Amino acid sequence: MRNKQHHGGRGRFENNGGIELEDVEKVFTLRRRTGVLRRSREEVRAVDGISFTVAPGEMVGYIGPNGAGKSTTIKMLTGILAPSGGRLRVAGIDPARERIRLAHHIGVVYGQRTTLWWDLPLRDSYTLVRRLYRVPARRFHRNLDRCVELLDLGALMDTPVRQLSLGQRVRGDIAAALLHDPAILYLDEPTIGLDAVSKVKVRGFLQDINAEHNTTVLLTTHDLTDIEQLCRRVMVIDHGRLVYDGTLDGLHTLGESERTLIVDFERVLPPVTVPGARTVKTDGPRQWLAIPADASAAPVVAAVAAHHPLVDLSIREPDVEDVIAAMYARLPRG
Amino acid sequence: MLPGVMRLYVAVAVSTFRRYTAYRAATAAGVFTNIVFGFIVAYAYMALWHERPNLGGYGREQALTFVWISQALAAAMALLGGGFQEELQERIRTGEIAIDLSRPVDMQLWWLACDLGRAVFHLLSRGVVPLAVGALAFRLALPQSPLMWLAFLLSALLGAVVSFALRYLVALSSFWLLDGAGVNMVNGLLTMFFSGMLLPLTVFPGAFGETARLLPWAAVLQTPADVLLGRHHGSGLGRALLFQAGWVLVLLSAGRAMQLRATQRTVVQGG
Numbered sequence: 001m002r003n004k005q006h007h008g009g010r011g012r013f014e015n016n017g018g019i020e021l022e023d024v025e026k027v028f029t030l031r032r033r034t035g036v037l038r039r040s041r042e043e044v045r046a047v048d049g050i051s052f053t054v055a056p057g058e059m060v061g062y063i064g065p066n067g068a069g070k071s072t073t074i075k076m077l078t079g080i081l082a083p084s085g086g087r088l089r090v091a092g093i094d095p096a097r098e099r100i101r102l103a104h105h106i107g108v109v110y111g112q113r114t115t116l117w118w119d120l121p122l123r124d125s126y127t128l129v130r131r132l133y134r135v136p137a138r139r140f141h142r143n144l145d146r147c148v149e150l151l152d153l154g155a156l157m158d159t160p161v162r163q164l165s166l167g168q169r170v171r172g173d174i175a176a177a178l179l180h181d182p183a184i185l186y187l188d189e190p191t192i193g194l195d196a197v198s199k200v201k202v203r204g205f206l207q208d209i210n211a212e213h214n215t216t217v218l219l220t221t222h223d224l225t226d227i228e229q230l231c232r233r234v235m236v237i238d239h240g241r242l243v244y245d246g247t248l249d250g251l252h253t254l255g256e257s258e259r260t261l262i263v264d265f266e267r268v269l270p271p272v273t274v275p276g277a278r279t280v281k282t283d284g285p286r287q288w289l290a291i292p293a294d295a296s297a298a299p300v301v302a303a304v305a306a307h308h309p310l311v312d313l314s315i316r317e318p319d320v321e322d323v324i325a326a327m328y329a330r331l332p333r334g
Numbered sequence: 335m336l337p338g339v340m341r342l343y344v345a346v347a348v349s350t351f352r353r354y355t356a357y358r359a360a361t362a363a364g365v366f367t368n369i370v371f372g373f374i375v376a377y378a379y380m381a382l383w384h385e386r387p388n389l390g391g392y393g394r395e396q397a398l399t400f401v402w403i404s405q406a407l408a409a410a411m412a413l414l415g416g417g418f419q420e421e422l423q424e425r426i427r428t429g430e431i432a433i434d435l436s437r438p439v440d441m442q443l444w445w446l447a448c449d450l451g452r453a454v455f456h457l458l459s460r461g462v463v464p465l466a467v468g469a470l471a472f473r474l475a476l477p478q479s480p481l482m483w484l485a486f487l488l489s490a491l492l493g494a495v496v497s498f499a500l501r502y503l504v505a506l507s508s509f510w511l512l513d514g515a516g517v518n519m520v521n522g523l524l525t526m527f528f529s530g531m532l533l534p535l536t537v538f539p540g541a542f543g544e545t546a547r548l549l550p551w552a553a554v555l556q557t558p559a560d561v562l563l564g565r566h567h568g569s570g571l572g573r574a575l576l577f578q579a580g581w582v583l584v585l586l587s588a589g590r591a592m593q594l595r596a597t598q599r600t601v602v603q604g605g
């Protein structure tokens with residue numbers, strides 16, 4: 001299905017969907033007026049020496065607090081920002097030097113921006129995307145039909161983008177990013193502000209695309225549920241440095257992070273005691289139970305349900321910030 | 335079959351055309367405004383040409399024709415604002431330009447296609463109707479020969495590209511300037527005056543008139559109007575079109591150079 005193009009490049013992955021970074025840096029110079037004639041220069045090291053490799057077909061989470069350097073990394077990976085130092089290869093291509101050639105191999109989705117045309121119906125936006133990437137008619141229609149079906153866009157095709165809800169727009173954007181069969185997909189906070197239904201649809205779709213086309217996915221997010229359901233591997237970036245690269249469970253273990261089980265009982269009960277959990281808060285018939293994030297919630301849920309009159313129950317994943325803060329507490333920065 | 339690149343730009347132009355068709359009320363209001371202004375300026379010109387017959391080498395009928403051509407081309411040539419440049423400036427200001435830069439497309443040709451799609455829409459809506467009204471209300475000196483009309487359309491197309499190329503330079507200045515309002519205002523004034531929108535450039539005497547008629551803004555309105563009025567014929571018509579094509583070449587090249595600087599700057603510095 002993928003349009004394999006052959007070209008040179010000395011990256012390890014040559015022309016397939018791999019990503020390589022070696023000591024990549026991005027320094028922004030801010031010039032500020034401090035007086036009538038005086039200006040001060042201030043350097044922001046947005047990305048401060050990052051190295052990693054993503055193999056073709058991998059789905060990797062890229063997380064970190066606000067301002068950590070995630071979006072800057074993605075901009076360098078698309079070629080719209082040149083690194084201040086280090087070396088990048090995406091599908092064997094040096095992004096900043098061959099931005100336009102790389103564009104055919106990658107798809108990009110920004111949760112807070114749209115690549116669609118504000119005044120045009122979705123359908124017309126897709127026609128433009130098709131012309132932009134010169135997708136052959138048959139392939140275009142096959143890909144579009146699939147996206148429309150799985151992302152539930154059928155009823156929206158004639159709606160101008162400005163009239164779509166955020167969740168609908170992001171789904172529309174994801175479809176637009178995949179019509180040309182990119183080997184690599186970057187998603188910069190795609191689920192931010194999405195309703196629960198859209199989130200589930202988006203995650204399911206990404207899983208399918210990855211399974212079917214072996215698309216490499218690099219995903220930044222604030223929602224650890226995205227990572228948990230999509231990525232076996234997670235990288236944590238903070239102050240422009242990679243501070244963790246491993247499994248999500250490993251991160252939880254390292255951060256001693258906890259998930260929260262929110263339980264509604266039929267009536268007000270004293271704090272329940274269940275093995276493997278501790279009650280951290282009660283409010284009327286509602287209680288909050290903390291369980292280690294790397295342990296399964298199932299036995300705890302079963303134990304609570306077996307001994308108490310349960311009405312409702314939900315699980316909250318730990319916040320990225322909390323996990324990272326906890327990780328630091330254990331692992332002094334060096 | 336068109337080659338792939340051409341199909342892209344045709345699709346871009348068509349989609350912009352369709353975008354504009356969505357704003358019916360704005361279009362109707364624009365047509366109305368052009369007609370009202372046409373009448374006001376027509377009566378002002380009638381008074382002026384009564385006092386100074388043959389001013390600028392135009393007879394009364396030709397002067398009135400000039401009025402209605404100006405109104406017919408005002409929107410298409412974006413003589414009073416409108417067009418792609420405000421959108422492009424906004425995209426530069428908000429950083430959305432990053433999205434445009436990550437597409438496999440040439441930015442200048444992309445926006446040119448957008449602006450031509452818009453210009454064709456405005457020529458058909460805000461051009462045809464006012465000119466028809468003007469022709470019904472006054473005796474105009476419009477040509478009979480279809481060839482003359484064809485020459486006019488060609489000249490108008492070149493004028494539209496000159497207009498685009500000027501505004502592309504203005505829009506790209508936003509990469510360096512925090513606020514584009516000042517440049518837009520200066521450009522608006524220069525365009526209004528030096529295109530001939532206020533008074534035909536032929537009325538200005540001496541070196542000032544000579545210079546005004548050689549500036550790129552003259553290629554936007556004055557030249558197409560004079561082509562329609564039949565003031566250029568034979569080799570004169572060729573020279574007029576060449577004058578426009580020359581500015582197209584110069585200004586589009588300047589735009590490319592500026593675009594290269596601007597993208598290098600963003601790619602290196604961010605922003």
Ligand SMILES: Nc1ncnc2c1ncn2[C@@H]1O[C@H](COP(=O)(O)OP(=O)(O)O)[C@@H](O)[C@H]1O
Binds near residue numbers: 044069
């Ligand atoms: N164009 C820019 N000019 C100056 N500083 C920037 C620019 N873009 C990002 N930064 C700074 O770089 C740092 C990393 O930003 P970013 O990559 O957007 O973080 P994240 O996406 O992880 O929230 C921040 O301190 C931000 O203020």
Ligand SMILES: [Mg+2]
Binds near residue numbers: 188
């Ligand atoms: Mg970001």
